[in-house]
Amino acid sequence: MKIIMLGAPGAGKGTQAKMIAEKYKVPHVSTGDIFRANIKNGTELGKKAKEYMDKGQLVPDELTVEILLDRVAQEDCKNGYVLDGFPRTIPQADVLDKELTKLGDKVDFAINVDVPDENIVRRMSGRRACLKCGATYHIEHIPPKQEGICDVCGSELVQRDDDKPETVQNRLSVYHEQTQPLIDYYNEKGILKSVDGTKDMQDVFSEITGILG
Ligand code: ADP
Ligand code: ADP
Ligand code: ZN
Secondary structure, three states: OEEEEEOOOOOOHHHHHHHHHHHHOOOEEEHHHHHHHHHHOOOHHHHHHHHHHOOOOOOOHHHHHHHHHHHHOOHHHOOOEEEEOOOOOHHHHHHHHHHHHHOOOOOOEEEEEEOOHHHHHHHHHOEEEEOOOOOEEEOOOEOOOOOOEOOOOOOEEEOOHHHOHHHHHHHHHHHHHHHOHHHHHHHHOOOEEEEEOOOOHHHHHHHHHHHHO
16 A cells, blocks of 8 residues: 655644554655654765755755655565655656556555644644654643653654744745645545544544545
């Protein structure tokens, strides 16, 4: 099963993608997580990506497409994956489509997690992330058991640099300009499913499992 998660930054794509990955036994592939791991490890890719990410801009398609195609070519992606944060532009979607077509394959579902802009800023300001294992929390809605500490691995939780309010506004405009057109793109392909992302985490997940079966 190959699934794409669509939605504004902070809509809950990552949260749902992790739950999907666990239930359907497919890897969770997040381009944002790959970039952050590279930044943490001080790689060349990380250095380049950080310049864009800190401003709330998208990393250029050439860089992003290459790392994504490398990742999905790995053995564990053979039976499917859930893509979180990719594609984010029409050219990225076209490349993915072309590569899959070459393999006689296709994306099964594009799930749009729908959350209005007003809710987004609140979601992002409360987001806390574990940079070690990728787990994500929300200080009000989805708090860790112990304040500031990751439930999964015990590391310290941090606020992402790009979750500061100034950057969030930028990311939202970038989303509307460059990523939102993908909703029509996948609708035309007949694989778009929208879910109400303002509900609580479990209710959103029930809607999604209703779709995926
Ligand atoms: P969020 O889940 O909050 O939207 P991500 O972790 O998906 O954030 O992405 C963080 C940042 O990483 C983005 O703002 C962008 O700079 C970069 N990024 C991630 N995925 C892509 C992509 N597919 N294309 C371009 N840039 C990306
Ligand atoms: P995205 O990957 O789309 O950027 P995340 O999954 O990281 O979004 O979620 C953004 C923030 O909102 C996180 O702090 C997360 O814990 C929280 N969150 C996710 N889903 C919900 C929900 N259904 N209700 C309330 N808060 C949520
Ligand atoms: Zn952790």
